[in-house]
Amino acid sequence: QVQLVESGGGLVQPGGSLRLSCAASGFTFSRYYLCWVRQAPGKGLEWVADINSGGDMTYYADSVKGRFTISRDNAANTLYLQMSSLKPEDTALYWCARVAGRGAYDYRGQGTQVTVSS
Numbered sequence: 001q002v003q004l005v006e007s008g009g010g011l012v013q014p015g016g017s018l019r020l021s022c023a024a025s026g027f028t029f030s031r032y033y034l035c036w037v038r039q040a041p042g043k044g045l046e047w048v049a050d051i052n053s054g055g056d057m058t059y060y061a062d063s064v065k066g067r068f069t070i071s072r073d074n075a076a077n078t079l080y081l082q083m084s085s086l087k088p089e090d091t092a093l094y095w096c097a098r099v100a101g102r103g104a105y106d107y108r109g110q111g112t113q114v115t116v117s118s
Contacts, residue, residue: 002026002107004096009112016086020112022079022096030054030074033099036081037108038092046092049081050099064090086116 008020020036035050049060049070058070069082079096094112097105 002098004098004107004109006094006096006109006112009094009114011115011117012086013118014087014116016116017082017084018086018114020081020083020094020096020114022081022109024077024079024096024098027098029077034072034079035097035099035105036070036079036094037097037105038090038094038114040089040092043092047103048094051079083114086114088116090114091116 003025005023006020008018010018012018031053033050033052036048037045038048039045047061048064049058049068051058051070051072055072060068067083067085071080083090092114094114095108097108100106
């Protein structure tokens with residue numbers, strides 16, 4: 001079955017960096033677009049970034065553009081999110097997910113918490 005397992009979250013000070021990883025299994029990783037989504041306390045789900053199957057096309061939400069970088073390693077079946085210049089408003093639960101169409105996904109992981117606070 002499809003499994004997505006995130007790691008790398010934690011507590012970081014404003015301005016700091018974190019790298020999230022997502023290990024995938026149960027499907028042909030290299031054939032799918034993938035994404036990162038997040039949900040901050042009391043807010044709705046936000047589509048943070050996505051990447052095409054080959055890894056050469058990316059999309060970012062305006063809120064993270066220039067600070068976050070999505071990438072993938074198809075040989076290792078792993079998705080990444082490099083987050084820099086983190087702000088308190090980046091505090092959220094982050095999930096990786098398999099894209100199932102425009103603005104939709106069909107599977108996601110259990111999530112990893114990112115907290116940006118001094």
